[in-house]
Amino acid sequence: MSKQGSSAATHWHRTRNLTFLTLGIWFFFSFVIHWFGAELNTVSFLGFPLGFYMAAQGAPIVFVVLLYVSTRRQEKIDDECGVAE
Amino acid sequence: MNGRFIENLPRVYGLYTGGFIVFIGMMAVLEQMGVSADTLGILFVAFTIAIYAGIGWLSRTMQVDAYYVAGREVPALYNGMATAADWMSGASFVAMAGGVYFGGYGYLAFIVGWTGGYVLVNSLLAPYLRKFGCYTVPDFIGTRYGGNLARLFAVIVLVVASFTYVTAQINATGTIAARALQIPFELGVWFGLLGILLCSMLGGMRAVTWTQVAQYIVLIIAYLVPVFWMSNVQGFGVIPQISYGGAVERIGELEALQGVGTLMPTQSFDGLRALTTPHAAASDAAMASWKFVTLVLVLMAGTASLPHILMRYFTTPSVREARRSVVWSLFFIFLLYVTAPALATFTKLQIMDPNLATGIIGKSIADVQALDWIQKWSNVGFLAIADSNGDGLLQINEFFMRGDIVVLATPEIAGLPYVISGLVAAGGMAAAMSTADGLLLAIANALSHDLYYKIIDPDADTKTRLIVARILLIIIGAGGALVASLKLSSILGAVAWAFSFACSGLFFPLVLGVWWKRANRHGAVAGMGLGFLAGSIYLYQVRFAGMEPWIGIDHLRFGIIGMAVSLISMVVVTLLTEEPDAETQAMVDEIRIPGGATVLNQDQ
Structure with a gap:
């Protein structure tokens, strides 16, 4: 029990840290960056005003990549802690 | 047979996709042979x-686990497609590009919110609920917190949020069926409902899953083909999503010349709008930023609270597959959402730019009125032209249309063959039907499993439960169709409300149920009840009782109020009452670990 308990505790600790990191990046691209839409629009990116680009394309791309990477890392954590299915 | 079907999925859906493409080809041949556009539309939809x-x-099926969770055997890739179809509604398909067309930058909050919500689903909820092993979302609430009151409150929030949403979807199926099949709207609504019930009634979640995969394939082909075709024909670039920056810039120049935002319309037409908002410009006022991020937050938290989405992740074979299928879901959704602003941009440029053959602004009104697509869509009341200043030329404030036209009429504006318009109608129908299916099933399952089986009659046998589930499906579907036929609200208004209802009542009780072991029954009941009540009262006050919204939190964002009340009341009440018993705390520990048996074991 104690050994299993401690590996479960490590697993949850690492899972929580990964989740907080993921949500930190998510928060930045969901809210922080769009707060400055007007300022970003003065910069041109691939021909787009940057604020428009980040909302129409940049943030969704970040979300897809972020989910992919964090899922891979979560699977690694599950395997290393021996709690995977 | 069942096992073989799962193993053969790539072949089955490969053949299906090939067959659909052959069908499109046959329709194109029929068009060349002179078959009328109306007949093609009917063939596509039927x-x-x-x-x-x-x-x-x-x-x-007559098996409980197949009916409620598709037998928990849907692989991640296919569950991703099914979720994407479940998620992308008639509003996403038909109205989103139109929203960007009219709303410009501010409307992009919908794109950010409806994609980023999946980060919350994946990080906070889906894998843990899958490990839990429940059939419905109230099933989780009811077992995690214990007691019928918590379960009942979850059912109520689920029903209100999902029913608001489903009427909008049945409305959309009615609109599309009415146009494609040339029948009255009221009849189209009932026809659409019949199609929806055919997909869900006999096989429950299993049937909905496999039709949603088929519907995703149709809807994504129908959305992407016209945009790629148009972009290549009009010389906007091979991959339009990458190359429309120049078009955005050109629109900016034309807006200044044509007076977008300065020339206001002097006449009005019911349900139609003239373009008055600049395309890419963002206001630098703090209020504009605040409205953008509050809408994003409500849509994201709503995504993570809407039961018809969460329950899709109950159908995967494992926790790992559930995680992977969230990633696939977001990817499949991303394909459409990244295309919508590109489509809106190209359509706008085609209408505005005098250098393009399709441009109409600045042309003589008589010439514009002679165009086929203008005549066709004016006849059905989707657009209107008025020479307000009497100079015989069309100004930006003299051209009125419905947002839906951007998707529905773009093939015609760009001069693509009618077969493409038929394809778009079939895609819109697939989008609306698949979402309506998922929503109806979420409501009926919650009522049959949580209300009838868990609360009213725990001794009911399997057969009775499944018959009750089907009867409820028909009753709720008929209720939705009845409300839809009354045409109470515009499609998108009602959709945004569903997100606010869901996150007001369910977001924190769900998330804290996994992430805060201390959260207890009294807190959850307070969080659901007070959050939902506060949100609903606020909505009523700002929408119907004429109250001035607080700091820009209007009826689209009332979930902000609901969520704040929900969080505070849940935390305060939890801390004032005793912590959950050891058994419940052990259960929370258990759902945080992917391996091992599910917490609930009710599959039979």
């Missing part, structure tokens, strides 16, 4: 609905 109904029939 053929695809017949396929979905066939899948629904083949997936019929």
Whole structure:
């Protein structure tokens, strides 16, 4: 029990840290960056005003990549802690 | 047979996709042979609905786990497609590009919110609920917190949020069926409902899953093909999503010349709008930023609270597959959402730019009125032209249209063959039907499993439970169709409300149920009840009682109020009452670990 308990505790600790990191990046691209839409629009990116680009394309791309990477890392954590299915 | 079907999925859906492309080719041949546009539209919609109904029939079942969670055997990739179809509604398909067309930068909050919500689903909820092993979302709430009151409150929030949403979807199926099949709207609504029930009634979640995969394939082909075709024909670039920056810039120049935002319309037409908002410009006022991020937050938290989405992740074989299928879901959704602003941009440029053959602004009104697509869509009341200043030329404030036209009429504006318009109608129908299916099933399952089986009659046998589930499905569907036929609200208004309802009542009780071991029954009941109540009262006050919204939190964002009340009341009440018993705390520990048996074991 104690050994299993401690590996479960490590697993949850690492899972929580990964989740907080993921949500930190998510928060930045969901809210922080769009707060400055007007300022970003003065910069041109691939021909787009940057604020428009980040909302129409940049943030969704970040979300897809972020989910992919964090899922891979979560699977690694599950395997290393021996709690995977 | 069942096992073999799962193993053969790539072949089955590969053949299906190939067959659909051959069908499009046959329609193109028929068009060349002189078959009328109306007939093609009817063939497209009728053929695809017949396929979905066939899948629904083949997936019929009398097993509880197949009916509620598709037997928990849907692989991640296919569950991703099914979720994407479940998620992308008639509003996403038909109205989103139109929203960007009219709303410009501010409307992009919908794109950010409806994609980023999946980060919350994946990080906070889906894998843990899958490990829990429940059939419905209230099933989780009811077991985690214990007691019928918590379960009942979850059912109530689920029903209100999902029913608000489903009427909008049935409305959309009615609109599309009415146009494609040339029948009155009221009849179209009931026809659409019939199609929806054919997909879900006999096979429950199993049937809905396999029709949703088929519907995703139709809807994504129908959305992407016209945009790629148009972009290549008009010389906007091979991959339009990458190359429309120049078009955005050109629109900016034309807006200054044509007076977008300065020339206001002097006449008005019911349901139609003239373009008055600049395309890419963002206001630098703090209020504009605040409204953008609050809408994003409500849509994201709503995504993570809407039961018809969460329950899709109950159908995967494992926790790992559930995680992976969230990633696939977001990817499949991303394909459409990244295309919508590109489509809006190209359509706007085609209408505005005098250097393009399709441009109409600045042309003589008589010439514009002679155009086929203008005549066709004016006849059905989707657009209107008025020479307000009497100079015989069309100004930006003299051209009125419905947002839906951006998707529905773009093939015609760009001069693509009618077969493409038929394809778009089939895609819109697939989008609306698949979402309506998922929502109806979420409501009926919550009522049959949580209200009837868990609260009213725990001794009911399997057969009775499944018959009750089906009867409820029909009753709720009929209720939705009845409300939809009354045409109470615009499609998108009602959709945004569903997100606010869901996150007001369910977001924190769900998330804290996994992430805060201390959260207890009294806190959850307070969080659901007070959050939902506060949100609803606020909505009523700002929308119907004429109250001035607080700091820009209007009726689209009332979930902000609901969520704040929900969080505070849940935390305060939890801390004032005793912590949950050891058994419940052990259960929370258990759902945080992917391996091992599910917490609930009710599959039979």
